[in-house]
Amino acid sequence: MRRTRKAAESVAAASAASDPLAGLEDEGALASVTSVASARAARADTSLVRRDHGGGGARSAALDLWLRATVRPLIGVWTLAPHLPWPYHAVDHLGRLLRPLPGTTFERIRLPHCPGTRVTTDAAATSGQTIVYLHGGAFLVGGNHLHRQLLSRVAHRTGATIIAPEYRKLPRHTVADALEDAVDGYRYALDHGADPARTVLMGDSAGGFLSVMLAIAIQRAGLPAPAAVVALSPLVDFVPSEDVTYPGCTLFPRAAIGRFQQLAARVNQRRGRGEDPIESPTHAPRRGLPPVLVQVSSAECLYADGVRLAETLAAAGVQVELEVWDKQVHVFQAAAGFVPEGREALENAAAFVERATGGEQLRQAVTA
Numbered sequence: 001m002r003r004t005r006k007a008a009e010s011v012a013a014a015s016a017a018s019d020p021l022a023g024l025e026d027e028g029a030l031a032s033v034t035s036v037a038s039a040r041a042a043r044a045d046t047s048l049v050r051r052d053h054g055g056g057g058a059r060s061a062a063l064d065l066w067l068r069a070t071v072r073p074l075i076g077v078w079t080l081a082p083h084l085p086w087p088y089h090a091v092d093h094l095g096r097l098l099r100p101l102p103g104t105t106f107e108r109i110r111l112p113h114c115p116g117t118r119v120t121t122d123a124a125a126t127s128g129q130t131i132v133y134l135h136g137g138a139f140l141v142g143g144n145h146l147h148r149q150l151l152s153r154v155a156h157r158t159g160a161t162i163i164a165p166e167y168r169k170l171p172r173h174t175v176a177d178a179l180e181d182a183v184d185g186y187r188y189a190l191d192h193g194a195d196p197a198r199t200v201l202m203g204d205s206a207g208g209f210l211s212v213m214l215a216i217a218i219q220r221a222g223l224p225a226p227a228a229v230v231a232l233s234p235l236v237d238f239v240p241s242e243d244v245t246y247p248g249c250t251l252f253p254r255a256a257i258g259r260f261q262q263l264a265a266r267v268n269q270r271r272g273r274g275e276d277p278i279e280s281p282t283h284a285p286r287r288g289l290p291p292v293l294v295q296v297s298s299a300e301c302l303y304a305d306g307v308r309l310a311e312t313l314a315a316a317g318v319q320v321e322l323e324v325w326d327k328q329v330h331v332f333q334a335a336a337g338f339v340p341e342g343r344e345a346l347e348n349a350a351a352f353v354e355r356a357t358g359g360e361q362l363r364q365a366v367t368a
Contacts, residue, residue, distance in 0.1 A: 047314035049320070050321075050323075053324065060328055064329055075251065079259045091142075091146065101152040103156070104155055105119070107120070108144075111185060112184050119162035120155065123156075124159060126159075127160055131161070133147075134164075134167065137205065137206060140260075150334045157346050157350040163189045167185075174273065179214065179217055182217070183214060183217050186214060199227055199357075201229045202231075205233050208294075209236060211234075212231055213279070216281065228290050230293045232333055234306055250329045252301050257302075286312070290318075290356070296322075297326070298325065306322070328341055333345045333349070
């Protein structure tokens with residue numbers, strides 16, 4: 001599926017609005033274009049820090065083989081008929097097999113259009129940190145159970161109170177509906193005492209997309225800005241393009257991302273949004289966003305998406321840290337109880353949250 005003219009024009013307009021250098025390219029001479037490119041490159045160089053990590057140990061290889069033998073064939077069948085009424089809600093209950101860490105409390109909350117979960121540990125009472133966590137699952141699956149273990153690990157490693165909206169999903173609702181629920185989750189956190197300067201937006205896969213788009217939506221709504229964003233293996237773009245291809249990987253057959261993009265577009269049309277593209281972090285205005293951490297595996301099909309997101313944000317002047325992990329599966333952090341690289345990645349994310357929210361400085365001041 002190719003970009004329609006209307007989609008391309010909308011994307012171009014959004015990109016121009018987000019980048020004050022963009023308009024200079026249309027004004028003329030090769031020298032101007034060269035200076036614009038140089039300015040962008042210099043801006044990105046000062047805003048982006050990339051760290052490459054090793055991986056591919058025995059446990060990572062075992063997890064890879066297990067997922068290829070179990071989950072990948074199911075996703076392959078789905079790609080053959082994504083329009084069928086699949087029991088998406090049932091997938092969430094598989095998470096009942098994944099036990100959260102001891103000492104984690106889960107409290108059900110209610111947002112205007114969806115339920116959610118408040119996750120705490122003993123440390124939450126004194127940390128003062130809040131994380132609005134947006135789960136992955138291709139906007140189709142996930143919720144109260146499937147991500148419970150990962151949420152408990154994030155809560156224990158950061159000491160933060162976590163607000164996790166169970167946002168509305170495809171195919172009954174649009175991606176825009178999910179983003180609206182994410183904004184409601186952030187409002188809920190603020191209304192219940194969260195300090196925006198000590199609040200981080202975090203998500204994996206589809207939730208990684210939402211976490212960055214939520215930061216943009218918060219800015220547009222004039223709400224207090226959060227301290228930072230953490231995006232784990234983020235999906236980036238809903239506009240199919242011949243310039244962007246998605247190879248297969250451990251979890252996803254080659255056709256999976258394209259089928260998902262088509263499904264999201266059909267739901268948009270069915271809900272009266274026409275052929276307008278689903279706005280993405282690479283096309284929306286991005287200047288003025290808080291610092292962003294992107295973690296991605298070099299072996300997953302969304303690797304290029306994660307790198308492109310990091311580079312695009314950095315080009316807009318956003319401070320970005322990009323961590324690339326070798327030979328890991330998509331959202332390998334969810335397997336932190338089994339894969340050492342997953343544990344290390346979560347530790348790095350927790351350290352980023354500490355730096356962004358000033359938690360480290362506060363503790364030093366208390367002990368001084």
